[in-house]
Amino acid sequence: MSWDDESWGDAAREYAERRKAKTQSAKGNEPPDAEQERKPKQADILINVVKEGAPLFHTPDGVAYADIEVNGHRETWPIKSQSFKRWLRRRFYEATGGAPNSEALQTAIGMIESVAMFDGDERSVYLRVAADGNVLYIDLANSDWQAIEIDATGWRVISRPPVRFRRAAGMLALPRPERGGSVEALRDFLNVKDGDFVLTVAWLLAALRNTGPYPVLTVSGEQGSAKSTCSTILRALVDPNTAPLRALAREDRDLFIAATNGHVLAFDNISRLPTWISDTLCRLATGGGFAVRQLYTDQDEVLFDAMRPVILNGIEDVIERPDLADRAIFLTLEPIGEERRRPEAELWAEFEAERPRIIGALLDTMVVGLANRARVKLATLPRMADFAIWATACEPALWRAGTFGAAFDANRKELIEGVLDADAIATAIRGLMAAREEWVGTSSQLLHALEEVVGERVAKSKNWPSSAEALGRGLRRPATFLRKVGIEISFERDKRIRRIRITRTPTELDWVGKKPSQPSPPSFPHDFNGNGGDSSEAEPSPKKAHEINGGDGGDSSDSKIPTQSGTDVTRDGGHNGGAVPTDYAAVIEELAAHAVPDATDRRGCDHCGLPADEQPLRLCGDGERQAYLHRRCEAPWAASRH
Numbered sequence: 001m002s003w004d005d006e007s008w009g010d011a012a013r014e015y016a017e018r019r020k021a022k023t024q025s026a027k028g029n030e031p032p033d034a035e036q037e038r039k040p041k042q043a044d045i046l047i048n049v050v051k052e053g054a055p056l057f058h059t060p061d062g063v064a065y066a067d068i069e070v071n072g073h074r075e076t077w078p079i080k081s082q083s084f085k086r087w088l089r090r091r092f093y094e095a096t097g098g099a100p101n102s103e104a105l106q107t108a109i110g111m112i113e114s115v116a117m118f119d120g121d122e123r124s125v126y127l128r129v130a131a132d133g134n135v136l137y138i139d140l141a142n143s144d145w146q147a148i149e150i151d152a153t154g155w156r157v158i159s160r161p162p163v164r165f166r167r168a169a170g171m172l173a174l175p176r177p178e179r180g181g182s183v184e185a186l187r188d189f190l191n192v193k194d195g196d197f198v199l200t201v202a203w204l205l206a207a208l209r210n211t212g213p214y215p216v217l218t219v220s221g222e223q224g225s226a227k228s229t230c231s232t233i234l235r236a237l238v239d240p241n242t243a244p245l246r247a248l249a250r251e252d253r254d255l256f257i258a259a260t261n262g263h264v265l266a267f268d269n270i271s272r273l274p275t276w277i278s279d280t281l282c283r284l285a286t287g288g289g290f291a292v293r294q295l296y297t298d299q300d301e302v303l304f305d306a307m308r309p310v311i312l313n314g315i316e317d318v319i320e321r322p323d324l325a326d327r328a329i330f331l332t333l334e335p336i337g338e339e340r341r342r343p344e345a346e347l348w349a350e351f352e353a354e355r356p357r358i359i360g361a362l363l364d365t366m367v368v369g370l371a372n373r374a375r376v377k378l379a380t381l382p383r384m385a386d387f388a389i390w391a392t393a394c395e396p397a398l399w400r401a402g403t404f405g406a407a408f409d410a411n412r413k414e415l416i417e418g419v420l421d422a423d424a425i426a427t428a429i430r431g432l433m434a435a436r437e438e439w440v441g442t443s444s445q446l447l448h449a450l451e452e453v454v455g456e457r458v459a460k461s462k463n464w465p466s467s468a469e470a471l472g473r474g475l476r477r478p479a480t481f482l483r484k485v486g487i488e489i490s491f492e493r494d495k496r497i498r499r500i501r502i503t504r505t506p507t508e509l510d511w512v513g514k515k516p517s518q519p520s521p522p523s524f525p526h527d528f529n530g531n532g533g534d535s536s537e538a539e540p541s542p543k544k545a546h547e548i549n550g551g552d553g554g555d556s557s558d559s560k561i562p563t564q565s566g567t568d569v570t571r572d573g574g575h576n577g578g579a580v581p582t583d584y585a586a587v588i589e590e591l592a593a594h595a596v597p598d599a600t601d602r603r604g605c606d607h608c609g610l611p612a613d614e615q616p617l618r619l620c621g622d623g624e625r626q627a628y629l630h631r632r633c634e635a636p637w638a639a640s641r642h
Helices: 005-026 032-036 040-055 082-096 102-118 183-189 194-207 227-234 252-260 275-286 346-375 385-397 405-422 424-432 442-453 468-474 478-486 585-592 631-640
Strands: 056-058 064-070 074-079 130-134 135-139 147-151 154-158 214-220 266-267 288-293 301-306 310-314 328-332 438-440 486-492 499-504 561-562 569-572 617-619 626-629
Touching: 040 064, 040 082, 040 102, 056 102, 056 154, 064 082, 064 102, 074 082, 082 102, 102 252, 147 346, 183 194, 183 227, 183 346, 194 328, 194 346, 194 405, 214 227, 214 252, 214 301, 227 266, 227 631, 252 266, 252 301, 275 310, 328 405, 346 385, 385 405, 405 424, 405 478, 405 569, 424 442, 424 478, 424 486, 438 442, 442 468, 442 499, 468 478, 478 486, 499 631
Parallel strands: 214 310, 214 328, 266 310
Antiparallel strands: 056 064, 064 074, 130 135, 135 147, 147 154, 288 301, 438 499, 486 499, 561 569, 617 626
């Protein structure tokens, strides 16, 4: 049989008719109107569920979110999160009695995300802490999604805050705060000294705010001094987590991911800080970002931007670089004797019972801080100026004016001395300038001069600069702290020659410098930068919680300390006119009575470590403790004894 063109055409028409009949048979020969009346697709049902009961929005960085209603309260979840998908499946089951297939779910999620990005409002989403104008909010992270609202009139727990919070993996709920507590109750759970306790409370008050900068809290002490317990307790008061303490991250990406998923970062048992992580912690303390290429793309980036409170603990002082030390608070824990040790279960049971009242007392203090914040004017500003202003604004609720300043000044001086002692170049420069007021020369000449000071062993160590160029770069890091002790480093260029000029400014107060004028309350009465205020005040006793905005808490008949202004200030916390101790003149006179005028055969001052110069060393002290000191070092040394 032969096939011509007409035969091929007849066969094609017959095949098409058979296909059409088969298709209509599979559809039940439904007319076009019946096809349109079929059940809606699963993806359409899912999209309609969201349209009816889940307002959509997106964040400034392009993440789509939905507000969903669960058991009478509002929850906020990213549209791509598993929690939102579980809610969507549940709503589909309630509407149809069945389960959506995975293809329909993914199609609906993509469409919902597009609607949120193009049609939804833009709003920020916060982790644990937030602010709306002058009102602060703290996410309790409980099952009812409640938050604490704090303003200048008080604090309260609310169910639907105007800001949106997100929940990250591992977040635990804060207990509902209770009124009538005292911050002093926290002392029973922390192994810290009085001055360090003041700074610890100041750090907690800063960590409960939504904005930094946040000082890096460094906890050191010998083994068994409760460093890990201290770190865990502090985090439990701000941002409790299933893994409160972690090992140090191995790269920048891991550190910023941790900061994205937790408000407080606490790292345990640190032996040393690599240079790169020291720089990253600086960015976390004062704000900074990190970008990496998005997987499976050539051009897209994933951006991490965070500012977070950080806790570091270890046996040694792990911070050695001046730039990070300038952003840090150092706590040194004392050894715990066997007679003072407590069973861990007992300690935590007592802390959990007291935690709601401690948090309530911190909130009371923040209310005072919000009311005072605009009125605080500091004489000088430190590196962490916002932290200092906030702590000073909160101070009237807890202690008399100047308590935080005295503690912060003393802590900064201690850390400056520690960082300079740990820096080989800084130590050598201090030795070079001990007997002179100026040195000028090139980097090569300075390297040779410093090697003569430190000796061959140090000059051949791995920490010593290997070239004049490396020395020139290394001079800039300790320059800020050297300036605090009266040593100024400047770089000059004369035609083609680059010279380094080092000058030392002799002063009776050594690194402390000139004293600033006393500001009016509640201003900060000390120089944070160590260039003004005397850190040698006697440690004042804090007010009790019931004395907020009330009496002085001290008896006028208590023992008194004379101040430069002539105002008597009681040792037990009572004060007249808000004055604080400003020097140790009486103590110095007492020490001078026991002084040995000539001690030039000593190698160095027991306070600053420098050898005798135009001021000979004197033996000062009493029978309990004696030291060889420059005359300029007697006041700060006396302060450290009280």
